[in-house]
Amino acid sequence: MKFQTPRGTRDILSPEVEFRNYVFEKSRELFEIYGFKEIVTPTFERTEVFTKGIGEASDIVSKEMYTFKDRKGRSLTLKPEGTAPVVRSFIQNKMYGKSLPIKLYYCGQMFRYEKPQAGRGREFSQVGIEIIGTSDPLADVETIALVMNLYKQLGIDKTKLIVNSMGCRNCRKKYLQDLNKYLEIKSKNLCENCNFRIEKNPLRVFDCKVDQCKKILSKSPILRDYLCNECEDHFKNVLKGLESLKIKWQLDNRLVRGFDYYTKTVFEVTAPKLGAQDAICGGGRYDYLIEDYGGPLTPAVGVAIGVDRTALVMMRMGIKPFSEKNIQVFLIALNDTAKKKAIVLLDDLRKNKIPSDMDYGNRGIKGQFKMADRLKAKYVLILGEDELRNNKVSLKEMDTGKQSIVNYDDVINYLKEKIKESN
Ligand SMILES: [Zn+2]
Ligand SMILES: [Zn+2]
Numbered sequence: 503m504k505f506q507t508p509r510g511t512r513d514i515l516s517p518e519v520e521f522r523n524y525v526f527e528k529s530r531e532l533f534e535i536y537g538f539k540e541i542v543t544p545t546f547e548r549t550e551v552f553t554k555g556i557g558e559a560s561d562i563v564s565k566e567m568y569t570f571k572d573r574k575g576r577s578l579t580l581k582p583e584g585t586a587p588v589v590r591s592f593i594q595n596k597m598y599g600k601s602l603p604i605k606l607y608y609c610g611q612m613f614r615y616e617k618p619q620a621g622r623g624r625e626f627s628q629v630g631i632e633i634i635g636t637s638d639p640l641a642d643v644e645t646i647a648l649v650m651n652l653y654k655q656l657g658i659d660k661t662k663l664i665v666n667s668m669g670c671r672n673c674r675k676k677y678l679q680d681l682n683k684y685l686e687i688k689s690k691n692l693c694e695n696c697n698f699r700i701e702k703n704p705l706r707v708f709d710c711k712v713d714q715c716k717k718i719l720s721k722s723p724i725l726r727d728y729l730c731n732e733c734e735d736h737f738k739n740v741l742k743g744l745e746s747l748k749i750k751w752q753l754d755n756r757l758v759r760g761f762d763y764y765t766k767t768v769f770e771v772t773a774p775k776l777g778a779q780d781a782i783c784g785g786g787r788y789d790y791l792i793e794d795y796g797g798p799l800t801p802a803v804g805v806a807i808g809v810d811r812t813a814l815v816m817m818r819m820g821i822k823p824f825s826e827k828n829i830q831v832f833l834i835a836l837n838d839t840a841k842k843k844a845i846v847l848l849d850d851l852r853k854n855k856i857p858s859d860m861d862y863g864n865r866g867i868k869g870q871f872k873m874a875d876r877l878k879a880k881y882v883l884i885l886g887e888d889e890l891r892n893n894k895v896s897l898k899e900m901d902t903g904k905q906s907i908v909n910y911d912d913v914i915n916y917l918k919e920k921i922k923e924s925n
Pocket of ligand 2: 695696
């Protein structure tokens with residue numbers, strides 16, 4: 503019997519794991535610079551937390567959720583996205599009673615039953631931010647500016663920012679009437695799924711990936727032509743804010759982001775080297791979600807960043823802004839007595855934060871040197887009979903081949919100096 507990872511999941515190994523960690527690290531750093539505090543929500547929630555806000559006609563709710571019953575028959579769902587749980591928590595913990603806006607960030611694993619492809623698994627990682635409790639367009643600008651800044655810091659250039667406005671309850675009414683009229687005429691030529699979407703939420707037809715549907719929808723009425731004055735002003739101010747920060751954007755009339763909860767600003771950032779589905783982050787405003795979930799009417803805006811896809815872009819672009827954390831020192835013990843002394847020295851090295859290792863098998867000196875090579879150790883320390891007798895250690899610098907003898911008691915300070923110099 504052979505055990506394998508379930509379809510759509512995978513083991514993440516070095517060096518990819520270092521790229522991912524770097525994305526996590528840089529994101530957290532930046533989130534805190536922008537004044538966000540972390541929130542950790544459970545890995546699974548009651549299913550309604552997602553169905554209500556994301557919408558029944560969305561791809562996520564209609565076919566991608568990992569939903570199961572627990573032992574008491576309660577329906578639970580592994581989180582497919584991060585915003586709905588934050589909103590649930592905002593209400594549950596009565597954060598609306600505090601001074602607003604509140605700025606939260608999250609990092610974690612999400613789950614969607616999707617067709618697996620590069621950078622898109624059924625388990626994936628996201629980091630994201632939410633600014634809850636302000637309708638100011640500058641909050642939208644800050645959200646976008648933060649992600650653009652993050653990509654810059656990660657070394658990803660040639661990103662493209664795509665923006666659109668989805669309007670509010672008021673302007674959407676008239677638009678949906680006209681969209682429905684248009685879709686009714688075309689419904690025979692739209693796919694089955696689109697016909698299902700038309701019944702539940704016609705805006706979801708813009709999620710369709712079927713060419714025929716896309717072609718028909720490219721001539722549909724667009725929401726931006728229906729924006730009320732308030733929404734129009736909001737959108738203009740977002741674009742002005744972006745301009746003042748020298749952030750370039752592209753309008754996409756049909757960008758709706760596959761969630762029902764978005765209002766006003768929506769946006770995506772795409773990166774090269776990812777092919778057709780090239781978005782590495784997406785977000786927008788969700789002014790009614792908190793009210794829909796039973797809280798007070800509280801406008802909010804947020805973004806989610808795909809960690810796996812961002813790491814993949816960096817790898818494909820050949821970006822490596824961090825140095826490898828290889829072993830610095832490898833210890834070679836030539837006999838059992840030396841080995842006993844070596845484990846004490848190894849322990850001391852590590853307590854002094856010098857990345858080091860040794861071999862526990864009884865390989866010969868050649869085998870141990872090979873291992874040091876494989877680990878890319880910069881220094882090899884050799885403990886043999888002579889060294890033991892004289893309380894010394896032989897040291898070999900692997901880059902230059904230079905050898906020296908160092909007092910056992912001085913070796914840690916000596917190495918610390920060496921390592922400091924070489925950095
Ligand atoms: Zn409006
Ligand atoms: Zn379709």
